[in-house]
Every structure is written in structure tokens, then in C-alpha cells.
Amino acid sequence: MAEQCSKSLNGLLGGLAQITYYQSPGITEQMLKEQLYPDLPQQDFKILHEKMVGILRSIASADMDFNQLEAFLTAQTKKQKGITLEQAEVLTKFWKTHKVKIRESLINQSKWENCLRNISWRVDLKSQSRHLDQINTPVAIMEFELGKNDQESEFLCLELEETKVNQLLKKLTEIEESISELSYTN
Amino acid sequence: MAGAQLQLAAGWAGFDNTIESISKLPQDLFAEVCQQIILHLECKTPGVNTLELTELVDLQWKLGMAISSDSCRSLNHPYVTMMLKVADPSGEIISRSFEMTVPQFRNFSKQFREVATALEMV
Secondary structure (H helix, E strand, O other), X not given: OHHHHHHHXXXXXXXXXXXXXXXXXXXXXXXXXXXXXXXOXXXXXXXXXXXXXXXXXXXXXXOOOHHHHHHHHHHHHHOOOOOOHHHHHHHHHHHHHHHHHHHHHHHXXXXXXXXXXXXXXXXEEEOOOOOXXXXXXXXXXXXXXXXXXXXXXXXXEEEEEHHHHHHHHHHHHHHHHHHHHHHHHO | OHHHHXXXXXXXXXXXXHHHHHXXXXXXXXXXXXXXXXHHHOOOOOOOOHHHEEEXXXXXXXXXXXXXXOOOOOOOEEEEEEEEEEEOOOOOEEEEEEEEEHXXXXXXHHHHHHHHHXXXXX
């Protein structure tokens, strides 16, 4: 009986994550009730659903580590109309499994700029042309695939000579140094 | 007739020079280039539309930290934003910006270094 309750709760949390964080289409609150808690009165399910949504939101919003999670869930078990110890256990297991993926999803949800979807490149060798002396000049051609949310990609095709690539490498090194400083101060 | 012959001669001189340049390529590189050309002619590799080829004019960057958002109070997420300014064949300057996570930036950096290495080896 307890095992069935845990299974159902785990299913409910998974369904809530699909709706809120993974944006899976086609999953609804009603579906979750029918599949996981068919015998539970509608009002009771609503209360359970709201409680779990609230708890999951708090945990995800704070990106809780496991110490914080334990303290938080313990407090919830002591509250009136809080959660049971079994439910706390299910929530802990759930967060262990889904923490990283939910965090990634939250980061993506707050990203509104273009992102770099793909980068491809090749190196060409410019041979001599009639008007210009370009004997054996190596040149890089890079294609940047940019896009945001569900929009179609935009492709930017760049031609870069060796000196330009080296200049850019210097900039990339500056960025790497800044990132290291950031990690150090954090 | 003589004029056309002169033009043809000048054309052939350019051709000879190209042949000379190609003959200076190392054997293995020449073989690889031929393979790539054949693949391209068989429509097995994507070509580059040279009308869309742009020249990089400037690259600006910033390193930011997203502290929190409406859906997450504890985001604490560093990200790199880049702004590319490129000149299209007509000379018009186009700006595009994009955001990367730190792992994405590291991958980007790694690919750039591969490009630099490939350029050196030619």
C-alpha cells in the first residue's frame, strides 16, 4: 500500500516536472489524476497536487543542495497539513534524479538571446586568380548556426584569414581568463 | 582574331600559373583536396555560397552572471555573450549577438583552436 503510494507520488512529481520544466505537450493535471490517483476524490487530489507543485517550485527555485533539501523537507513533515515521512523520501529520491535536468531547463527558460546551435568550418587554399596574387593562402570558412527558442536558424558564413583567427584566439584567451577569475572569486 | 588569340594566351598564362601553384602542394594534401572536390561534384558535401560569405570586422564579448529569474531565485549561472560584426560582399555591416553557457564557450574555443591548427598545417 505504502509502496503504491510512493509509486503514485513519484509518477505525479514526474508529471509535474514534464509540465512545468520539460514543457512536454499533452500532459495535463487531469491525466495525472486519472492515471495515478483514479480513486482519490477530486478535491483531495487538488490539495495534493497544489502541495506538490509548491514544494517542487521551492526546491527548484532555490536549486537546493541535499543538506538544504533535508532541512526543508523535515520542516514540511512537522507542519500541519504538511507531508509524511514517506512523501519526504520520495521527494528526496526525485530531486536526486532530476536536479541537474531541471536546473538546465530553468537556465534555458531564462535565455532569450540567440544561442549558437552549431558551428562548422573548413580550411580552403586560395590558389592564384587572374587579378590577385593569392598563391597558397590558407583561409578558414566558418559557418555559425544561430537561433532562439523555436525559431528557425540563421546561418552566418565567415571567411577568416590566419591573422584574424590568431587575433580571435587572443580574445578567447581573455574570456577564458575572466571565467577563471569568476570561478576563483566564487 | 589576333585580339582573341591574345586574350586566350593571357588566360592560358593564368592557367599555367595555377597549375604551378597546385604542383607545389604536398602529395597527401593534393590527394585529399581532389577527394573533397570529387565529393563536392557528386553533391555529397555542402558547398559554400560565396555570395553569402562575410568578412569578420569585429568581435566583442562579455561575461555575465544570471543571478535569478522569475522561475528560479537561485540561478547563479555564468554565460558568455558575443557580438559579431561582419561585412557582407556589398560592404554592409551586419551585427549578430548570441549567448553561450561556459561549457558551450569552451567547446567553441576548442573548435577555434582546431581551425588555427588546420590553417598552420596547410
